[in-house]
Amino acid sequence: MFDGFATRRVTTSGAEIHLRLGGDGPPLLLLHGYPQTSAMWHRVAPALARRFTVVAADLRGYGRSSRPPSGPDHAAYSKRAMAADMVEVMATLGFATFAVAGHDRGGRVGHRMALDHPAAVGRLAVLDIVPTHTMWRRMGKELALATYHWLFLAQPDGLPERLIGADPGWWVREQLRRWAGDPDAFAPGALEEYVRCFSDPAAVHASCEDYRAGAAVDDELDAADLGHRRIACPLLVLWGDRGIAQQAEDPLAAWRPWAADVRGHGVPAGHFLPEEAPAETLAALDAFL
Numbered sequence: 001m002f003d004g005f006a007t008r009r010v011t012t013s014g015a016e017i018h019l020r021l022g023g024d025g026p027p028l029l030l031l032h033g034y035p036q037t038s039a040m041w042h043r044v045a046p047a048l049a050r051r052f053t054v055v056a057a058d059l060r061g062y063g064r065s066s067r068p069p070s071g072p073d074h075a076a077y078s079k080r081a082m083a084a085d086m087v088e089v090m091a092t093l094g095f096a097t098f099a100v101a102g103h104d105r106g107g108r109v110g111h112r113m114a115l116d117h118p119a120a121v122g123r124l125a126v127l128d129i130v131p132t133h134t135m136w137r138r139m140g141k142e143l144a145l146a147t148y149h150w151l152f153l154a155q156p157d158g159l160p161e162r163l164i165g166a167d168p169g170w171w172v173r174e175q176l177r178r179w180a181g182d183p184d185a186f187a188p189g190a191l192e193e194y195v196r197c198f199s200d201p202a203a204v205h206a207s208c209e210d211y212r213a214g215a216a217v218d219d220e221l222d223a224a225d226l227g228h229r230r231i232a233c234p235l236l237v238l239w240g241d242r243g244i245a246q247q248a249e250d251p252l253a254a255w256r257p258w259a260a261d262v263r264g265h266g267v268p269a270g271h272f273l274p275e276e277a278p279a280e281t282l283a284a285l286d287a288f289l
Helices: 079-092 105-116 132-137 141-146 148-153 159-165 168-179 188-198 201-215 217-225 251-258 278-288
Strands: 006-011 016-023 027-031 053-057 098-103 121-127 235-240 262-267
Touching: 006 079, 016 079, 027 079, 027 105, 053 079, 079 105, 079 217, 098 105, 105 121, 105 217, 121 278, 132 217, 141 148, 148 201, 159 168, 159 201, 168 188, 188 201, 201 217, 235 251, 235 278, 251 262, 262 278
Parallel strands: 027 053, 027 098, 098 121, 121 235, 235 262
Antiparallel strands: 006 016, 016 053
C-alpha cells in the first residue's frame, strides 16, 4: 500500500516509534486516529510524497510502535507525551520544522504539539475533530450517545480492556462501521493491519490509557491553555459532513479560539476522510501545504 516507502523504528526518550518514510521535499508528518495505524494514509501518502518527504508514524501504544507502561495519572498516554515523541522522531530524521496532518487522536496530538513546540510545527491540519476540551464541554445526551466510546474507553479498573479483549477484531470492525459514512471504504490490507495490531492486549490497554488521558490530563491541559496559548501556525480544519466533529460543534467556530489563522471546510465523508474521500482530502491538504 506504500510503494516506494521505507519503514524505520526510531527510539525516543519515552517510546519506540514505527514509521513509514517516503518522498522528497519539505517534511510532512501524518498521524493516525483510533483504532487505526499509519496504514490509514495509504490512499493519500503516495501522492503527497511526490512533493513532500512524508513520515507516516504509529503513535505510541498503536500499530507497531511500543507500548510504554502507564501510571495512575495516565500521563504516559497524554497528547503531550505523544507530541514529544513525534518532535524527537522528526529531529532524528533531520527535520527541526515540519508540517503536521492528524486525523482523530493524531489531530489531538498535533494540537498539543503546536502549543508545546511552536517552533517545530510550520502548518497544522486536523481531520474530523474539535478540541478535546470542547468535546467534554459539549458532552450532553446526544453527543454522549454518538461518541459513547469516549466514556467507555476511559472507564477504570480494566473494564473496557476485558470487554474488548473478548473479540478485538469485532470491536475494530464495529467502530469503523459505526463512524464511517461508507463502511465498505476500507481496503482489505489496511483493515487486516488494524485488526492484527489491535489484537495485542497491550495495544487495547494502551488505547484505553489514551482515552483515560483524554478525560483527565489532556482536558486539564487544554482548559488551562484556552485563552492563554494559541496555535501560532496556519490551521486547516477538515471534517466529514457525516462525521463526528460536526456533531459536537461547528468545527471552524470550535477552533477559532485556538488560532488566528483558521480555515477549512466539510468533506463528503463520515469520520475517516483519507479513506472515504481520498481525492477531496488530498486536494485540501495539497492546497494548504
